[in-house]
Amino acid sequence: MSFSATGLLLASLLYLIVLFGIAWGTERGTLLRRWVRHPLIYTLSLGVYAGIWAVYGAIGMAADSGYGFLAYYLGISGAFLLAPVLLNPILRIGRAYQLTSLADLFAYRYRSQWAGTLVTLCSAAAILALLSMQIQAVSVSASLLAPDAPPKVISVMFSLIVVLFTMLFGARRHQASGNHQGLVLAIAFDSLVKVVALLVLGGVILFSVFGGTNGLEAWLAETSHPEATMTMAINDGSWRALLLMSFAAALVLPHMYHMTFSENPSPRALAKASWGLPLYLLLVGLPVPLIVWGGQALSVDAPPAFFSIGVAQALESPVLTMAMYIAGLSAASGLMIVSTLALSGMVLNHVVLPLKTPRDQGDIYRWLQWVKRLLIAVILFLALLFHETIGQHLNLSILGAISLSGTLQLLPGALGVIYWPEGNRRGLIAGLFTGLFIWLITLVLPFSVAADILSWLELPVTPGYDNWHLFTFVSLTANISVFALVSILSPASPEETSAAQACSLGALSRPQRRELLAASSNEFVQQLAEPLGIRVARREVERALNQLKLPNVEFRPYQLRRLRDQVEINLSGLLGPSVARDIVKRHLGFKPLTHGGTGQDIRYVERALGDYQNQLTGLAGELDNLRRHYRQTLQNLPIPACSVGEDGEILMWNHAMESLTNISAEEVVGAKLLALPEHWHALLDDFNRGDDLHRYKHRLDLRGKPHWLNLHKA
Numbered sequence: 001m002s003f004s005a006t007g008l009l010l011a012s013l014l015y016l017i018v019l020f021g022i023a024w025g026t027e028r029g030t031l032l033r034r035w036v037r038h039p040l041i042y043t044l045s046l047g048v049y050a051g052i053w054a055v056y057g058a059i060g061m062a063a064d065s066g067y068g069f070l071a072y073y074l075g076i077s078g079a080f081l082l083a084p085v086l087l088n089p090i091l092r093i094g095r096a097y098q099l100t101s102l103a104d105l106f107a108y109r110y111r112s113q114w115a116g117t118l119v120t121l122c123s124a125a126a127i128l129a130l131l132s133m134q135i136q137a138v139s140v141s142a143s144l145l146a147p148d149a150p151p152k153v154i155s156v157m158f159s160l161i162v163v164l165f166t167m168l169f170g171a172r173r174h175q176a177s178g179n180h181q182g183l184v185l186a187i188a189f190d191s192l193v194k195v196v197a198l199l200v201l202g203g204v205i206l207f208s209v210f211g212g213t214n215g216l217e218a219w220l221a222e223t224s225h226p227e228a229t230m231t232m233a234i235n236d237g238s239w240r241a242l243l244l245m246s247f248a249a250a251l252v253l254p255h256m257y258h259m260t261f262s263e264n265p266s267p268r269a270l271a272k273a274s275w276g277l278p279l280y281l282l283l284v285g286l287p288v289p290l291i292v293w294g295g296q297a298l299s300v301d302a303p304p305a306f307f308s309i310g311v312a313q314a315l316e317s318p319v320l321t322m323a324m325y326i327a328g329l330s331a332a333s334g335l336m337i338v339s340t341l342a343l344s345g346m347v348l349n350h351v352v353l354p355l356k357t358p359r360d361q362g363d364i365y366r367w368l369q370w371v372k373r374l375l376i377a378v379i380l381f382l383a384l385l386f387h388e389t390i391g392q393h394l395n396l397s398i399l400g401a402i403s404l405s406g407t408l409q410l411l412p413g414a415l416g417v418i419y420w421p422e423g424n425r426r427g428l429i430a431g432l433f434t435g436l437f438i439w440l441i442t443l444v445l446p447f448s449v450a451a452d453i454l455s456w457l458e459l460p461v462t463p464g465y466d467n468w469h470l471f472t473f474v475s476l477t478a479n480i481s482v483f484a485l486v487s488i489l490s491p492a493s494p495e496e497t498s499a500a501q502a503c504s505l506g507a508l509s510r511p512q513r514r515e516l517l518a519a520s521s522n523e524f525v526q527q528l529a530e531p532l533g534i535r536v537a538r539r540e541v542e543r544a545l546n547q548l549k550l551p552n553v554e555f556r557p558y559q560l561r562r563l564r565d566q567v568e569i570n571l572s573g574l575l576g577p578s579v580a581r582d583i584v585k586r587h588l589g590f591k592p593l594t595h596g597g598t599g600q601d602i603r604y605v606e607r608a609l610g611d612y613q614n615q616l617t618g619l620a621g622e623l624d625n626l627r628r629h630y631r632q633t634l635q636n637l638p639i640p641a642c643s644v645g646e647d648g649e650i651l652m653w654n655h656a657m658e659s660l661t662n663i664s665a666e667e668v669v670g671a672k673l674l675a676l677p678e679h680w681h682a683l684l685d686d687f688n689r690g691d692d693l694h695r696y697k698h699r700l701d702l703r704g705k706p707h708w709l710n711l712h713k714a
Contacts, residue, residue, distance in 0.1 A: 075246025126406025202287025349576025558670025
């Protein structure tokens, strides 16, 4: 059974138009938008992980190595089942500091632009093989259905359609605008199409080919195919390598990081997905053995990886055949769209912007939008070029192995973010270079070109389809060893130590209470106008003020420090953490430290303790309860009391002080004594600066009546 090339093209366009319509309708605010924040939609969108592997790759591997194909699903299922200790900390950090990619996370944690750039280049190099895998699967499946269709034309047309869709719904707004709701719902629909098509095909094979479970058991008992028993040698190292790589995929694959963290609607949704995604992958993997057995029973001529297409053709069902083709198209397009979108953001933030900050652009947001669109086109062009020169000569399994083993090199650094505060940027970069070099000469070059460097060295083991997993473990082991050794031998910078404390589980940062050069939010706008332009600077400062629920003009030192941090967080989502940190450090700096230095910012610490209140247990919980008791006691004292820092900043203003002065704590805490009404700041500032510890019977006229006050310093 075959189709015309025109009919196949029209069917492909019709499906992608439906996908386009779902995304467009969601962005327009129709009824579809109500579904986006549902945990089920978020869970289905994570099904982008399976990609072409679900429809073709797993079937080919099952035919070759039996139940070993399950490793691809078991690894990431384990990662999501461990979400409370593995994924939730990353989600917390990403939300707090607007880190939209793994490169952002590395750049923030290791305080290094080079770390972010290296992660970006590593991801780009590894993802090209994965994108090539999707292109190859679509072109081969189309060639099986329409033998007269040139594979190169199919590859080019498919890539162009993916470029168009990604541009329209991945880069149509600036990066800091929030989630891509239309894209999320479209990818969830893709995942639904995949699982329904596979389950239907499995059911048809079970009841039409084998006549039910009894017929299947009889066929398995009689068949002479060794693959039919789906056996696998227990010492098969490739199974272990695939298990490890799929476990790491939850953190290190760009499209998985993007869907898991950047598009996450709420922590509750991730909790649901921690068991929802493994259940989804179970449904996806369930029909795979049936499809393999069906292909063998029907003596399908197609390659094992394309048994799903071949079985549908053998059953002479045009509807089922087209459904399986559309399932493969949806799997490939979904993965390519999200991967390209995520990778283009990484390249923009960590390659383009460090080289060219758009300070001379009239509209930075529009400039970023068009640069990102250009990067999307360039990435997919490179993927197509890789496919035409190298990828089409390799099978789907080895393309997946090359890609996943490359991104696996990022796992030590990712785990170091939350579990190893002692790791530093020197160790990370040295380990990455070591692991990537071994990956390049042992996996990429031997499978990409005819020349094999390792065979020239006359080593006892050379890379091949049967032992690629050995070199995966060697490269990862070398990476971890160098990362650990260099980190232990080299000191971490104070910035790295502070970032490590902020990223570690349960750690609280203790920033110093320092005075900014800018004395008001209006001065923030003036100082940021130099790198960003006046319009963008005003918009970003106003956005930060609204997020913090501060007045349009803010002057209190504590609130200005909060405003500075929020501006940096927002710029991090727009320009990447390294560029944002550099802009804020240069243009929203602190005044030089005085001779005596400054104390810790108690307001920041108390705010952080409030966020961690329910997580503190044992002695830490008891001490926090004691702190809260003393704080409440001071607030409820019948005697007016306030706390003032060495620089004159008001740190505490109790209820009795509010009654005496008719000034609420919300107005003055975080401000200077000089911000008080004249009679109060003259009295309190003079007493604060003086050497006297007590002042008795000081007269002060309040509301037309004389009051005598006794002042004491604690």
